[in-house]
Amino acid sequence: MNVGCIPKKMMHYAALLGESYEDHQETGWTHDKPKHDWSKMITQINNHIRSINWGYKTDLRQRDITFYEKFATFVNPHTVCLTDKKGKTETVTSKHFVIAVGGRPSYPDIPGAKEYGITSDDIFWLPENPGKTLVVGASYVALECAGFLLNFGNDVTVMKRSIFLRGFDQDMAEKIGNDMSTIGMKFINDSVPTKLEKNEETGKVTCFYKTGEEEHSIEVDNVMFAIGRYAVTDLLDLEKAGLKTERNGKFKTDKFQRTNVENIYAIGDVIYGKLELTPTAIQTGRLLAKRLFGGSEALMDFNEVPTTIFTPLEYGCVGYSEEDAIEEFGKHIKVYHTFFTPLEWQFNKSGNKNRQCYVKVIVNTADSDRVIGFHILSSNAGEITQGMGIAIKVGLTKDQLDNCVGIHPTIAEEMTDLHIDKSEEPNPIKSSC
Numbered sequence: 001m002n003v004g005c006i007p008k009k010m011m012h013y014a015a016l017l018g019e020s021y022e023d024h025q026e027t028g029w030t031h032d033k034p035k036h037d038w039s040k041m042i043t044q045i046n047n048h049i050r051s052i053n054w055g056y057k058t059d060l061r062q063r064d065i066t067f068y069e070k071f072a073t074f075v076n077p078h079t080v081c082l083t084d085k086k087g088k089t090e091t092v093t094s095k096h097f098v099i100a101v102g103g104r105p106s107y108p109d110i111p112g113a114k115e116y117g118i119t120s121d122d123i124f125w126l127p128e129n130p131g132k133t134l135v136v137g138a139s140y141v142a143l144e145c146a147g148f149l150l151n152f153g154n155d156v157t158v159m160k161r162s163i164f165l166r167g168f169d170q171d172m173a174e175k176i177g178n179d180m181s182t183i184g185m186k187f188i189n190d191s192v193p194t195k196l197e198k199n200e201e202t203g204k205v206t207c208f209y210k211t212g213e214e215e216h217s218i219e220v221d222n223v224m225f226a227i228g229r230y231a232v233t234d235l236l237d238l239e240k241a242g243l244k245t246e247r248n249g250k251f252k253t254d255k256f257q258r259t260n261v262e263n264i265y266a267i268g269d270v271i272y273g274k275l276e277l278t279p280t281a282i283q284t285g286r287l288l289a290k291r292l293f294g295g296s297e298a299l300m301d302f303n304e305v306p307t308t309i310f311t312p313l314e315y316g317c318v319g320y321s322e323e324d325a326i327e328e329f330g331k332h333i334k335v336y337h338t339f340f341t342p343l344e345w346q347f348n349k350s351g352n353k354n355r356q357c358y359v360k361v362i363v364n365t366a367d368s369d370r371v372i373g374f375h376i377l378s379s380n381a382g383e384i385t386q387g388m389g390i391a392i393k394v395g396l397t398k399d400q401l402d403n404c405v406g407i408h409p410t411i412a413e414e415m416t417d418l419h420i421d422k423s424e425e426p427n428p429i430k431s432s433c
Helices: 005-019 021-026 038-062 140-151 170-182 278-293 322-332 381-393 398-402 412-416
Strands: 071-076 079-083 089-093 097-099 103-105 133-136 156-159 186-188 191-198 205-211 214-220 222-225 229-231 264-266 307-309 314-319 333-340 357-364 370-378
Touching (some): 133 214, 140 156, 156 191, 170 322, 170 370, 322 357, 357 412, 370 412, 398 412
Parallel strands (some): 156 186
Antiparallel strands (some): 314 370
């Protein structure tokens, strides 16, 4: 909420308003070319975040929940020591503990990284526009931040070591990269940074990097690292409670979210090998509370969780990636897909030249043509994917999808008219409305 999905989505929306300027002209609106006020945007976003925080504190108080704004460290499996800002301590005992401390962005182990670089946590609180920016990384955080910075008019370059969006459907990942290139994003491929240096007179930062064995450098106003995250558990004195973590500080848990210590649970980004998503953490915690105190036996289902990456063209997905589906079901997989152009883009054909939206569904032919994967690259992909997430969760089949009447003219209707088999036509172009 503070440095993640809330400010990210608000910046994404603000950036899209700037991107649509040409559309204003083509649809008949006349006004001077807009100029973006970064400081005003940040103030508005931070005020909203503070209001949410205040709302949480008020809600806790109204429910008679004791809230300690203190730092906790374990004394033993049933006791923590709480330290306030003045260093005063007290101990609290409990039958159960839930660790939900979240994660923070990692820095590379290179000279100057922490001294002169920033992370995604910083970008949401910067009082001034970061200017010419090098984004190091190819995760969804990297591409989302790079995307909105570009649409604010910044000169932005993304440096990636290998592939885009590791863990996501690679066909879709490449399409995202291609679209971002089309709208002006620059990429430095197959490269890793080796050190940062700052010119104290100009304030510019030089990033030295290697492409293979070749050494290069690029001078920018800011270098933003988005190379992964680690759980912030190393200061909790875990060993005093007998807790064990993986190398990135995360806990391996069982299906009940229990750590290796029976009365201590973990939820959210501190769970090893699970999705780092806010709604996943919330749902996990809600179900844990119901099991502990409400007599429920419902477990968290980490499968078929819909998600969206808020790049300039949003990427929404739920279920299997194409690679994972083929690996698990082999010849029983069929993929139906199409490229398409939203009606809104007809106003600004030149601005959207060479850009295409895309949608595909993955079907298991050995299971009544059940839809096991959905992927879309388009405007408002998140709103569309939420509905598909529900449908896939309850066992949607391709016939049922085909028999659904689409709302015309919308982007979402494209998923009701998928008849092109990817194995027969890998590059489909839709020509009708």
